[in-house]
Amino acid sequence: MDAIELARQRAAELHHVVVQHGHDPWLAYEFVVAEAEECGYVVEGTVPGAEMLDGGRAKLLKDLILHELKGTLFEQALLVAHELGHALLGDAEDATHAKEVDFARSA
Numbered sequence: 001m002d003a004i005e006l007a008r009q010r011a012a013e014l015h016h017v018v019v020q021h022g023h024d025p026w027l028a029y030e031f032v033v034a035e036a037e038e039c040g041y042v043v044e045g046t047v048p049g050a051e052m053l054d055g056g057r058a059k060l061l062k063d064l065i066l067h068e069l070k071g072t073l074f075e076q077a078l079l080v081a082h083e084l085g086h087a088l089l090g091d092a093e094d095a096t097h098a099k100e101v102d103f104a105r106s107a
Contacts, residue, residue, distance in 0.1 A: 007089055014038065014088075028077035036065055036084050043080055045069040058083050 014035050019025060023034040033043045041063055046052065048068040053059050058067035058079035065087070067079040 003089075007085070010088060011085075029073040029080070032077045032080045032084065036080060039084065039088060041065050041084065041087060043067070045076070060087050 015025065018031060018034050018038055021034065021038070023031050025031050036043050041060075043065045044067075046066055046068060048057075048070045050066075050068065052061070052066055053068060057070070058065065060066075060083045065080055065083045067076055067083070069076070
């Protein structure tokens with residue numbers, strides 16, 4: 001089993017737990033915030049270009065996921081989910097900050 005499959009399985013488990021707690025996956029931002037909270041993280045939005053973002057659009061800070069308040073709620077959900085992925089997959093220390101995000105680009 002490769003790392004991508006392990007990540008997919010962990011995401012599926014977390015998704016199931018949050019659905020069981022009554023959250024609606026069609027409300028992407030609220031859903032990913034609930035996932036983050038389930039994992040012990042607080043999610044906060046900030047103005048684009050905030051110093052704490054270190055030039056990126058979102059950042060994981062210990063038990064806080066900080067993201068810029070820019071774009072649609074779906075785009076903000078992707079930023080939060082990306083940082084949550086770093087937190088849960090253990091690569092938060094090696095994370096680099098993207099200055100531009102192409103939401104249409106496939107992984």
